[in-house]
Amino acid sequence: MTTPINLNKVRKARARADKKARADANAITFGLTKAEKDHAKRENSRSARDLDGKAAETSPYGANGGDKKP
Numbered sequence: 001m002t003t004p005i006n007l008n009k010v011r012k013a014r015a016r017a018d019k020k021a022r023a024d025a026n027a028i029t030f031g032l033t034k035a036e037k038d039h040a041k042r043e044n045s046r047s048a049r050d051l052d053g054k055a056a057e058t059s060p061y062g063a064n065g066g067d068k069k070p
Contacts, residue, residue, distance in 0.1 A: 032040070
């Protein structure tokens, strides 16, 4: 004969395992330190400034260089 199992313990153990899995996923997603976040922010702003400086200016008449008037 098999031993009876307590369904409340099984349910709670499953809930704990789900919480642990969610916590691990969040730690990977949001687990950057403050220094790492600041460094990433500085790098993003630096690269954005570099790209803004290299952006091509467009003619008021469009990309065709002003051959046709509006």
